[in-house]
Amino acid sequence: MEWLSEVSTPLLILGGMALVFGALLGFAAVRFKVEGDPIVDQIDAILPQTQCGQCGHPGCRPYAEAIANGEAINKCPPGGQATINELANLLDVEAIPLDAEHGVEDVKKVAFIREAECIGCTKCIQACPVDAIVGAAKQMHTVIVDECTGCDLCVEPCPVDCIDMVPLETSLQQWHPDKPGDGIALIASDRPERHTDDRSAA
C-alpha cells in the first residue's frame, strides 16, 4: 500500500497543477482574445495607403493580408524602397529591390482634371478609392488635392481623357534641404586652389 501513496501523491499534485494551469490558460484565451491579426495591422500601417492596386490586390489592406500569408514584400511602387525596408525590418526578412513588374518608383503625383474638358460623367468619382473627387452628374468634377493619393485609378475610366497625373509641388514651408553628397571619396589634393586657404584667415 505504501507504493501506491508514493506514486499517487505526485500524480495528484501534478495532475492538479495541470488542471489549474489549463483553466488559467483557457480563461486567458477567452479574456485576452485579440481581435483580428495584429501583424496585418502593423503591415497595413507601413503601406502607403494609395489603394492603387498596383500590387495586384484590391487595396492596401488585402496586400497586407497577403504579405502576412507569405507574399513578397516588394510589390508596392508608391511606397518604394523605403516601404520595403520598413517591411523587411518588421518581418525580419531581407530587403529586396522593388519588383519592376508592378511598376517603378516615381515622384509623388496627384490627379488633375482639366475642367474645361470634363463632361460630368461621374466615372472618375466612382473609380476613386478615397472619395477625393467632387462633382455630380453633368456638373464639372474636381480633385481634392489634399486627399488624392495619386493612385491614377481615375485616369483610365475617363471617356474624354481629361485627367492628368501631375507631380506634386513642394511648398516653401515643406521644403527641406537634401542630405549633403558624400564628399569622403574626394581626394584632398584635387580640391581647387582657393580651398586651401586657412579657414580662420578671415
Place this chain on the structure above:
Amino acid sequence: MSHSEQRVTASERRAAREAQLIASEKARDLARELKIYDFHGGVHPPENKHQSTAEPIGSIPLADDLIVPLNQHIGATAIPLVKLGEDVLKGQKIAEGDGPVSCPVHAPSSGKVMAIEPMAVPHPSGMVADCIQIRTDGRDQWYPLEPVEDFRSRPVDDLLEKIRDCGIAGMGGAGFPTAVKLNPRGGAEIDTLVINGTECEPYITADDMLMREHAEEIVAGVEILAHLLDQPERVLIGIEDNKPEAIAAMKKAARGTRFHVVVFPTKYPSGGEKQLIQILTGREVPNEGLPANVGIVCQNVGTARAVYRAIALGEPLISRVTTVVGESLERQRNIEVPLGTPIRHILDSHGVDRKQLQRVVIGGPMMGYTIDDESAPVVKTTTCILAPTDRELPAPPPAQACIRCGLCAEACPASLLPQQLYWYARAEDREKLQAYNLFDCIECGACSYVCPSSIPLVQYYRAAKGDIRTAQLEKEKADRARERFEYRTLRLEKAEQEKEAKRLARKKAAEEARKQRERNADSPEAKAAKAESDVVAAALARVKAKQAAPEQQLARAQRALTSAEHRVERMQGKLAEAEDAQKAQLEAQLKTAELKLQEARQKLAEAEKLAATAPAQQTPPPAEPSITDDKLAVASSTSSAASSAIEKAKAAAAARASMSPEEKLATEIEALEKRVAKAEARLQKARSEDDPNTGAFETALNKMQDKLAAKRREQSGDEPE
C-alpha cells in the same frame, strides 16, 4: 484701551518686520539669481564685428521697386488686401494675417502695386513665393497712423491686437509672431522677461548698433512688453561683453527702471533663446517645450523697439536695421532699410565688387544660407547681408571620414551627441535620430565648426529633420486615406445591402398586391385601379408610339449620323490647321466627336433593324382635346418629363375616376378659366413691358378662349338633356 492699542502696534510691527524680511530675502534671491550661469559646449569663432560698427546706422536711397513677400514670419501666409494698379501709402496694410498664428504685411513706402505674383524670396531653397511688388513714387507719404496713448490704461488685449495689426514678428531671425508669443497659452505664469541683446553670431552687429543708438526706444518697448506680461518679477536684458558701447547705452537708458542689464562672457551660441535663458536664469527649457513652460518669455531688442514704435507712434513694422558686411563691399555698415528692398540694390549702393564677391549669405557665417537670386528682398527676419570674398569665407573643404574624436559632442550647446546623430542621419534611421533627440538641435553649427574632418554635420541634421517631418505628414495623410477608403467600402456595402432589401420588399409587396387583387377581383377599388392602370397604359402606349415609330427613329439616327460625320470632318480640318498649343485640346474634342459618330452609327443600325422587322402598323393614337393629352404631348419630348407627367396624369385620372361626366366638365371649365385668366395677366404684363413675345401670348390666349367657349357650349348643350 491702551492695551489693545499696544497689541495693534505690536502686530503691525510684526507685519512690518515680516515684510522687511521677505523683501530682503527677495533681494538676496534676486542677487543670487542674477549670477550668470553657463551652458554646455559653445565655440569662439572669429567675431568679425568691427568692420560694420565704425559708422552709425545709415540709410540708402529708396529702391525703385519694393518686393514685399506675403510670408515673412512663421505661420500662415498673409492674404493680399490690395489690387493690381492700386496706389498705396507708406504703412498701409496690404495683406491681412490668415488665422491666429500669422502676421499682416504693410507697404514700406508709398507707390503703386505693380504685381502680386511669385517672386524670389530670401530662402535657402531658392524657390519663389507670393509677393506684392510696389513701384515707389519717391514721396514716401505716410498712411494716417493711430498711436495708442497711455498704454497702461488700455486693456492688454487691445495692445496685443495693435501689435498683431502692426505685423510685428520676432526680429532675431526666426520671425515668430510677437503677439502670439506675448499671449502664452494655457495660462502659464511668466515670472521672467528676457530681452535678447546677445547677437553672438560673427559679423552681425545690427542689434549692437540698435542698442547704441536707440537704447531709449528699446527700454520703452521693454516697459510695454513687461506691462503686457503682467509685470513679471524680473526683467533681464542680456548682452555679451564684446559690446561695451551697447552695454553702456542700455545701462544708461535703463537707469531708474527695474530692468537689469546682465553682461556675460562672449561665447557662441549664447544668443540662442534656450541658451540665453540658461545663462541668465539657470533654467533649462524642456525637450519639445517652450520658454513659457519654465515661466519665461524671450524677446529680441529689435522686437522691443518695434513694439515701442507700434504702440507709441502707431508705426507698423516696415523697416529694420540690417548689417551689410563683407570684404567685397566698399562700405561696410548697418543700415535702416525698408522691408522689401532688393538685396541687389543694397549691394550696389555699398559699392560691391562683383569680381571679388564669392556668394551672398543671408544671416551670419554660422547659421546663414546662401542665396542665388539677388533680387530677393530684405524681410522682417533679415539680420545681415554678408558679401564675402573667397579669402574671407572660403568654400568648405571636402568632408573626410569621421574619426570619432568627440569634439562635436564637447561643442554642442544642446548637450547632444552630434556624431551619433551623424551616423544615424546618414543611415536615415529615423527612430534612432528621434531617440537621440535630433529635434533639440538648434542648428547652430558649432559641431560643424569644430569638426576636424570638415563634415557638414548641420546639413545632415537639417535634411534629417525635414525627412522626418515629411514622413510624419505622409503618415498622417496615409492614415486619412485609409480611413476614407474604409469608410467608402463600408458605404458601398451598405448601399448594396439597402438596395437588396428594397428589392426584396418590393417583390413581397407586389406579390401581396397580386394576391389581394385575386382575392376580391370585383371590389370598387380594384375597378378604380384597373381603370387607372388603363389610362396610364394608354398614355404610355402613346408616348412609346411617338418615341419608337421606326421610321422616325431611322430618320433621327440618320440625321445624327450625318451631323456627327460633319463634326468629325470639321474637327479633322481644324486639327490640321491648328497650332501646336491647341492641338491637345482639339484632339480631345475630335475623340469625343468620333465617339459620338460611332454611337450614331450603332443607333442607325439598330433603327434600320427595327424598321425592317416592324412594318409601320401602329396607328396613331386618337387625339383627345384634354389637358392630359396636352401634357402627354409635352412629356413625349423628354423622357424624364414624361415620367413626371405620367405621375400627374395618374393623379388626375384617380381624381376623375370618382366624378360624374358633368362634374368632370365643370372642373375642366374651371381649370380652363383659370388658365385664361393667367394668360390674360401674362399678356397684359408683356404688353406693358413691350415684350417681343406679345404676339405669341396673344395667339395662345385666343386659342384658350376658343377652347373655353367650346366647353361651355358642350356644358349648356348637355344641361337640357
